[in-house]
Amino acid sequence: MADKVLMKGNEAIAEAAIQAGCRHYFGYPITPQTEIAAYMAKRMPKIGGTFLQAESEIAAINMVYGVSAAGKRVMTSSSSPGISLKSEGLSYLAGADLPALVVNCQRGGPGLGGIQPSQSDYFQATRGGGHGDYHMIVLAPSSVQEMAQLTIKGFELADEYRMTSMILADGTIGQMMEPVSFDFEIKEQIEKPWATTGTKMARKHNIVNSLYLNPEQLEVTNIERYKRYDIIKEKEAIAEEYLVDDADIIVAAFGIAARVSKNAVNQARAEGIKVGLIRPITLWPFPEKAFRKAAEHAKQIICVELSMGQMIEDVRLSTECKVPVSLCYRVGGMIPTPDQVYQAIVEAAKKGEK
Amino acid sequence: MTKEYLFAGFGGQGLLFSGKVLAYKGLIEEKNVSWLPSYGPEMRGGTANCSVIVSDDPVGAPIVLTPDVLVAMNLPSLDKYEKAVRKGGYIFVDSSLIERKVQRDDVNVYYVPATRLASENGAPTLANMILMGKLLSVLDSYTEETVDAALKKCISARHADMLELNRKMMEIGKNYNE
Numbered sequence: 001m002a003d004k005v006l007m008k009g010n011e012a013i014a015e016a017a018i019q020a021g022c023r024h025y026f027g028y029p030i031t032p033q034t035e036i037a038a039y040m041a042k043r044m045p046k047i048g049g050t051f052l053q054a055e056s057e058i059a060a061i062n063m064v065y066g067v068s069a070a071g072k073r074v075m076t077s078s079s080s081p082g083i084s085l086k087s088e089g090l091s092y093l094a095g096a097d098l099p100a101l102v103v104n105c106q107r108g109g110p111g112l113g114g115i116q117p118s119q120s121d122y123f124q125a126t127r128g129g130g131h132g133d134y135h136m137i138v139l140a141p142s143s144v145q146e147m148a149q150l151t152i153k154g155f156e157l158a159d160e161y162r163m164t165s166m167i168l169a170d171g172t173i174g175q176m177m178e179p180v181s182f183d184f185e186i187k188e189q190i191e192k193p194w195a196t197t198g199t200k201m202a203r204k205h206n207i208v209n210s211l212y213l214n215p216e217q218l219e220v221t222n223i224e225r226y227k228r229y230d231i232i233k234e235k236e237a238i239a240e241e242y243l244v245d246d247a248d249i250i251v252a253a254f255g256i257a258a259r260v261s262k263n264a265v266n267q268a269r270a271e272g273i274k275v276g277l278i279r280p281i282t283l284w285p286f287p288e289k290a291f292r293k294a295a296e297h298a299k300q301i302i303c304v305e306l307s308m309g310q311m312i313e314d315v316r317l318s319t320e321c322k323v324p325v326s327l328c329y330r331v332g333g334m335i336p337t338p339d340q341v342y343q344a345i346v347e348a349a350k351k352g353e354k
Numbered sequence: 355m356t357k358e359y360l361f362a363g364f365g366g367q368g369l370l371f372s373g374k375v376l377a378y379k380g381l382i383e384e385k386n387v388s389w390l391p392s393y394g395p396e397m398r399g400g401t402a403n404c405s406v407i408v409s410d411d412p413v414g415a416p417i418v419l420t421p422d423v424l425v426a427m428n429l430p431s432l433d434k435y436e437k438a439v440r441k442g443g444y445i446f447v448d449s450s451l452i453e454r455k456v457q458r459d460d461v462n463v464y465y466v467p468a469t470r471l472a473s474e475n476g477a478p479t480l481a482n483m484i485l486m487g488k489l490l491s492v493l494d495s496y497t498e499e500t501v502d503a504a505l506k507k508c509i510s511a512r513h514a515d516m517l518e519l520n521r522k523m524m525e526i527g528k529n530y531n532e
Binding site: 004006031032115171172175176177178179256259260262263266335337338 | 374377378381386387388389390391393413414415416417419507
């Protein structure tokens with residue numbers, strides 16, 4: 001076993017990105033994700049990489065576009081208000097089919113909101129955020145170890161499918177320290193024959209662009225892109241299922257909410273309540289099958305979120321509203337306690353007895 | 355077994371550092387650990403706190419709401435968290451900064467004039483480690499080997515001279531009796 005070190009979630013993302021071969025980071029500081037930039041500022045110059053604090057979030061995402069077009073692994077990171085600023089660039093990346101890794105270490109919103117943890121950018125992340133028909137692969141870590149693991153996976157998926165992977169974390173997972181091991185197998189980076197690396201007069205020049213003034217052609221690019229999305233939906237959705245097989249009640253939660261929920265599930269199980277947890281690890285593609293299967297035997301679903309109820313819509317869609325889905329939440333930077341979730345489970349169990 | 359710790363006081367008192375030493379000690383002892391700081395403006399002089407969980411099982415929610423052990427380094431922190439401590443739990447009070455006594459009688463309380471002791475021993479910024487030494491000796495987990503190893507993980511090579519001083523302060527805390 002490789003040595004474990006204590007690291008903040010944000011630092012684990014940065015280290016994992018470096019190990020995945022990312023040598024270009026562009027960002028602009030914002031709490032609670034600044035440790036990513038700080039780590040990159042320290043490490044990149046020592047390993048021949050680029051750390052650049054841009055003049056704004058918008059500048060940073062467009063620098064990402066440039067490096068990605070040149071075929072290199074590249075990332076940026078921010079927190080909620082900063083991601084809104086980057087959204088135009090995210091749409092351009094999608095339109096140009098460019099791979100990139102973007103981290104959103106969420107904080108309470110809307111507007112400038114606060115600096116405490118939140119999950120209220122779920123819609124923004126899973127529905128695209130910017131304009132046009134597009135998706136990002138959205139990965140939701142719930143531990144520091146997963147911050148590292150999903151960063152590497154994010155780069156690999158981004159390259160494979162030529163799209164943006166977003167790590168949708170939150171202030172808690174970003175700021176907390178846990179033991180992490182970097183004992184990863186990292187796949188060799190795939191070739192990018194589309195990259196604008198200079199023709200050396202040996203091939204036709206590549207064009208990276210998101211402008212298609214011919215509507216017939218633009219329609220084709222959209223349809224082609226969605227065919228790729230279908231493959232991703234089929235192949236890449238993942239969820240952790242915990243005590244789900246015999247559960248009457250399912251708790252659905254991701255990230256920090258899932259950790260809180262697991263405590264509550266354990267407590268309720270100890271009292272004989274048949275409850276389980278489904279924790280989506282990919283939010284897009286959403287792990288529909290896990291929910292569809294659980295809805296065959298479960299009688300109720302409780303969605304636990306640090307939002308006014310966003311993932312709950314995907315839970316309802318994937319179960320086709322066959323079972324009632326209720327919401328247990330805190331917002332604005334507040335986090336539900338295990339006891340709050342436990343009470344929601346007990347309440348649901350009582351309803352089930354009627 | 356799971357033990358939940360809460361370190362609370364002013365920003366700058368080294369609460370996050372204490373927590374880190376404890377977390378590393380847990381890691382060295384092959385436990386599951388989590389460390390969660392308060393972050394933001396309170397870090398610059400306001401109240402700050404740090405949740406540490408050390409457990410034989412994987413750690414669920416990393417936020418400590420009902421600590422088994424509270425280390426209070428200012429009055430607002432004691433006021434805020436005294437009631438939250440689990441029955442039968444422990445409260446360590448820096449009695450040079452907090453004049454009042456703990457009002458509960460169902461918890462174990464240790465008063466250590468840590469800030470005064472730290473100043474008297476030439477390390478006014480290391481009151482946190484005096485409390486840490488006391489905490490570990492009371493909870494019967496003060497093994498020199500792991501304490502040393504944990505300190506080495508938390509003090510960078512650049513500040514190696516601080517290692518001995520931290521060690522000394524922990525010893526003072528360990529040997530302090532009211």
